[in-house]
Amino acid sequence: MPGGPARRGRYHHGDLAATLVDAGLAQLAETGVAAFSVSEVARRVGVSTAAPYRHFADRDRFLAAVVTRAADALAAGIARALDEAGPDPRERLAAAAGAYTETVSVHRVGFDVIFAPGLRELRDEELARAGRELTGLLFPPALDLAGPDGALRLVEQVVVLAHGYATLDADGFLSSDRVTDEPTAVRARRAAAALIDGAVGRG
Known part of the structure; x- marks a missing residue:
């Protein structure tokens, strides 16, 4: 995907966790808790689906942060x-x-x-x-x-x-x-x- 690596490069200074939480808050407002998806948040941010789990142990811990x-x-x-x-x-x-x-x-x-x-x-x-x-x-x-x-x-x-x-x-x-x-x-x-x-x- 054009521009993908450049987008991911924004997060090497340690702001990915905060960015994920911001995106998670936006998704939660749209879908509610039942449909909350870590992979969808990762897609919105432009990182791999594994990236959030380098900052949060699992879906529930990520949801708790959001x-x-x-x-x-x-x-x-x-x-x-x-x-x-x-x-x-x-x-x-x-x-x-x-x-x-x-x-x-x-x-x-x-x-x-x-x-x-x-x-x-x-x-x-x-x-x-x-x-x-x-x-x-x-x-x-x-x-x-x-x-x-x-x-x-x-x-x-x-x-x-x-x-x-x-x-x-x-x-x-x-x-x-x-x-x-x-x-x-x-x-x-x-x-x-x-x-x-x-x-x-x-x-």
Whole structure:
């Protein structure tokens, strides 16, 4: 194939692992976990199908690295939303829901993938770290709102709501429903605020 060796030559300085993870994130967004293929990622990058295994022990370890990158992107988006929302825990948790929806609708990696049993069994340290950081962002406002007895339940409800919006948005349902032209993340944030008010008796 013309240009093949030149493309492979880009990676001799040690950036192939990061390039593979980037390509894996793009593929995961298109196909989901079930159809995730290391050989397809290698083809996209322009390297041999054996090349990824010089950096990752097997498919699951490679997938864990890709999901970790997605989890870090999700945490960064939520952290920005929390910073912009101000001190009110209701606004902060609702903003986190909007950020969750916005990021997951793009990357298609939410709690369902980050905490999937198959990946958890790997005990991958980086993925575990990313999961802890992500949940660590959501619990403080939930604790402020619902206390230690209700925080976990409130986080669950908000995440399920946000994930539902993200999934329907990724599948094109909400962009074609013609109910409103508002971005899906805005709709999710408003719905989360209503859920929070009902759950903790505000409003």
